[in-house]
Amino acid sequence: xxxxxxxxFKSRQLMTMLVIALLVLLAxxxxxxxxxxxxxxxxxxxxxxxxxxxxxxxxxxxxxxxxETLLVLKQKTSWYKVRTEKNIxxxxxxxxxGLTLDSSNELVNIKAPDKExxxxxxxxxxxxxxDFDGSDVMxxxxxxxxxxxxxxxxxxxxxxxDHSDGHAASVSIVHQLFPQWRVSPxxxxxxxxxxxxxxxxxxxxxxxxxxxxxxxxxxxxxxxDRFLLRLQYKNHIIxxxxxxxxxxDEWKIGLSVFY
Amino acid sequence: MENWxxxxxxxxxxxxxxxxxxxxAAEQAVQVIEPDIERREVSVDKIxxxxxxxxxxxxxxxxxxxxxxxxxxxxxxxxxxxxxxVEASYGESEGDLTSYEEISGGPPLxxxxxxxxxxxxxxxxxxxxxxxxxxxxxxxxxSDFYFIGGAGNTNFLGDxxxxxxLGAGYRLMLNDWFAWRIDVRDHIFDRDSFGQxxxxxxxxxxxxxxxxx
Numbered sequence: 001x002x003x004x005x006x007x008x009f010k011s012r013q014l015m016t017m018l019v020i021a022l023l024v025l026l027a028x029x030x031x032x033x034x035x036x037x038x039x040x041x042x043x044x045x046x047x048x049x050x051x052x053x054x055x056x057x058x059x060x061x062x063x064x065x066x067x068e069t070l071l072v073l074k075q076k077t078s079w080y081k082v083r084t085e086k087n088i089x090x091x092x093x094x095x096x097x098g099l100t101l102d103s104s105n106e107l108v109n110i111k112a113p114d115k116e117x118x119x120x121x122x123x124x125x126x127x128x129x130x131d132f133d134g135s136d137v138m139x140x141x142x143x144x145x146x147x148x149x150x151x152x153x154x155x156x157x158x159x160x161x162d163h164s165d166g167h168a169a170s171v172s173i174v175h176q177l178f179p180q181w182r183v184s185p186x187x188x189x190x191x192x193x194x195x196x197x198x199x200x201x202x203x204x205x206x207x208x209x210x211x212x213x214x215x216x217x218x219x220x221x222x223x224x225d226r227f228l229l230r231l232q233y234k235n236h237i238i239x240x241x242x243x244x245x246x247x248x249d250e251w252k253i254g255l256s257v258f259y
Numbered sequence: 260m261e262n263w264x265x266x267x268x269x270x271x272x273x274x275x276x277x278x279x280x281x282x283x284a285a286e287q288a289v290q291v292i293e294p295d296i297e298r299r300e301v302s303v304d305k306i307x308x309x310x311x312x313x314x315x316x317x318x319x320x321x322x323x324x325x326x327x328x329x330x331x332x333x334x335x336x337x338x339x340x341x342x343x344x345v346e347a348s349y350g351e352s353e354g355d356l357t358s359y360e361e362i363s364g365g366p367p368l369x370x371x372x373x374x375x376x377x378x379x380x381x382x383x384x385x386x387x388x389x390x391x392x393x394x395x396x397x398x399x400x401x402s403d404f405y406f407i408g409g410a411g412n413t414n415f416l417g418d419x420x421x422x423x424x425l426g427a428g429y430r431l432m433l434n435d436w437f438a439w440r441i442d443v444r445d446h447i448f449d450r451d452s453f454g455q456x457x458x459x460x461x462x463x464x465x466x467x468x469x470x471x472x
Contacts, residue, residue: 074435080306081435129410200416200417
């Protein structure tokens with residue numbers, strides 16, 4: 001009887017100890033598991049500077065030496081948050097991280113976007129303002145590059161005239177002759193629709209919707225990072241129901257980004 | 260004779276042994292070429308990024324001739340570098356009676372639905388004064404003072420107006436992904452609702468929060 005009681009007590013104690021051990025193991029295991037989710041790099045240069053915040057002006061508070069491994073936790077603009085073996089967390093610039101080694105002892109293949117990324121861009125999107133036959137015009141566009149020379153673009157525009165305002169949508173094919181140039185000329189051809197609504201203070205004109213065709217030319221100028229400046233001219237032919245089709249000149253300037 | 264036989268046996272034995280060992284060595288070499296180790300490349304795409312900013316704001320807008328009213332809206336931004344970001348904003352408000360309508364006591368000049376004020380714009384921002392603020396001895400928070408400008412559309416008094424927006428703001432990063440913002444904007448557009456073209460300045464003061472993802 002007494003013996004059984006003692007055994008019961010002992011087994012309960014054993015169970016409790018096991019549970020505690022299991023919890024401790026789990027607790028110990030969890031950070032290790034979390035670490036497995038992050039990329040691990042090794043410092044290859046003499047040292048790497050770790051900043052307090054993601055920005056060039058923020059103080060360098062720690063220097064990781066050659067051979068130290070860093071976990072890459074997250075990225076923000078051209079900065080990467082890292083954790084050292086000593087659990088110190090801070091921010092490393094993209095170009096510094098590009099000089100570290102990955103698990104196969106090769107340089108990490110990352111760098112800040114440059115002219116090469118501009119040449120090899122796939123997606124491009126931008127915002128443009130300008131003049132549409134004497135009216136203000138504002139457009140957003142997005143394009144996809146099938147090859148270095150050829151891309152397709154979709155654009156939406158708002159046109160603000162004295163007597164009417166319009167919404168236009170168009171699809172265009174864009175061809176650039178010299179994709180490797182920093183200042184790259186292009187030609188474009190496309191079509192779309194334009195809705196024209198009379199302003200509320202006028203009752204005479206009727207709202208209408210018409211098809212358009214356009215040809216144009218322009219320049220893309222690579223600025224820096226992921227930015228390019230875009231200048232373009234388009235000649236629109238508005239296919240009206242009236243006797244004559246309308247011809248409209250459009251000049252625009254805009255800022256675009258690419259990926 | 261026996262010695263001769265022994266020698267031959269020894270030679271065959273040793274050569275075959277050498278062959279066998281070299282073969283196993285070769286087999287082992289083959290195995291070394293294909294190690295069962297899981298290699299983890301550092302893939303840029305897999306690193307958690309925080310370049311997008313989404314947020315909501317509330318504040319006051321002074322709609323020229325139509326009193327000051329509550330304005331609220333949302334923003335979606337993308338940060339390219341530590342210096343430059345782009346942002347699309349949408350906001351809504353409602354104009355009140357003009358001073359003339361209030362004083363004259365006559366019938367209102369505009370329908371209530373025409374007084375709905377909404378705008379959207381695309382802007383580019385420049386974090387010109389990045390900084391840090393300190394609370395007590397322990398806490399330091401990243402901050403940015405920025406200039407921002409862009410163009411967009413305002414829908415007011417039943418028409419769309421091409422609008423230029425200029426302003427400045429302050430963003431305080433409470434942690435890596437959560438920020439508090441204060442923004443001042445002037446939405447400038449030419450309006451001919453009273454017959455003549457006149458440039459209006461619609462100054463807006465807002466505060467809001469945003470998340471980076």
